[in-house]
Amino acid sequence: MIGRRRGASTTREDLIAAARVEFAEHGIDGATTRRIAARAGVDPAMIAHHFGSKDGLWQAVLDLPLDxxxxxxxxxxxxxxxxxxxxxxxxxxxxxxxxxxxxxxxxxxxxxxxxxxxxxxxxxxxxxxxxxxxxxxxxxxxxxxxxxxxxxxxxxxxxxxxxxxxxxxxxxxxxxxxxxxxxxxxxxxxxxxxxxx
The missing domain is CATH 1.10.357.10 (Tetracycline Repressor, domain 2)
Structure with missing residues (x-):
């Protein structure tokens, strides 16, 4: 397991920032939750915890109010x-x-x-x-x-x-x-x- 960040509030923002880079480089289909989590320095389970799924994270990156x-x-x-x-x-x-x-x-x-x-x-x-x-x-x-x-x-x-x-x-x-x-x-x-x- 990758070491966790200091607090939940920064974990969410760190994941969004990491996902922006990953999605820009690989697209939504090529991006992986493991690489996104690694970029953010958190466990991949935190993506499910904060966003439900990779699609939920994508929605947060785009700042869409609904999926x-x-x-x-x-x-x-x-x-x-x-x-x-x-x-x-x-x-x-x-x-x-x-x-x-x-x-x-x-x-x-x-x-x-x-x-x-x-x-x-x-x-x-x-x-x-x-x-x-x-x-x-x-x-x-x-x-x-x-x-x-x-x-x-x-x-x-x-x-x-x-x-x-x-x-x-x-x-x-x-x-x-x-x-x-x-x-x-x-x-x-x-x-x-x-x-x-």
Whole structure:
């Protein structure tokens, strides 16, 4: 076991600082909790203690007020033919909540910071949207699932920009049902519809 730091308050900050370096060098998939803990000079179990998991630590590094993986987790049992509308309903409810408002503020800052935007994109697309797209896609092809996830991300990103940042009307003030009726079918097509070869 690696020697512990003086106090729990510094351990958390030390882990976040070490994780920033590790994630920058290796990405979220290449980073290991052992190396992060070693950089911080603490036992790897402290990551689970403070953050729950490597994903939780990643969320803390990005300073996200909520975990996109957990937002989408309740959709694991949604039938594929309802996936587009269900995903959009979940996202709208999240974005219009107090934590969602804070998340949108973080995402606005990402627009001004390319490095942060790249990290947020990797976390949101690869950890949340891609697994969801893989589950509901009609074909088992990994490359096709990645294509579907990127199309879904483009629609979601455009919606966030238009509704919450640029505030384009009538989209900005429309109720959820209006948005779901108009954009849900597009998300559904990206997730399960036929795509060109």
């Amino acid at each position: 996109p993986v957990q937002v989408i987790a309740p959709l694991r049992d949604v039938p594929p033919d309802e996936a587009g509308r269900a995903l959009l309903a979940t996202l709208l409810a999240t974005w219009d909540s107090p934590k969602g408002t804070a998340l949108l503020a973080v995402l606005r800052s990402a627009l001004r910071n390319p490095a942060f935007a790249a990290q947020a994109r990797e976390f949101v697309v690869h950890r949340a949207i891609l697994p969801f797209a893989r589950r509901v896609a009609p074909e088992p092809d990994a490359a096709r699932a990645a294509e579907r996830a990127s199309l879904v991300a483009s629609q979601i990103g455009g919606l966030v920009l238009a509704r919450y940042v640029l505030r384009i009307e009538p989209l900005a003030s429309a109720d959820h049902a209006w948005v779901i009726d108009r954009i849900g079918p597009t998300l559904q097509h990206y997730l399960t519809g036929p795509l060109p070869d």
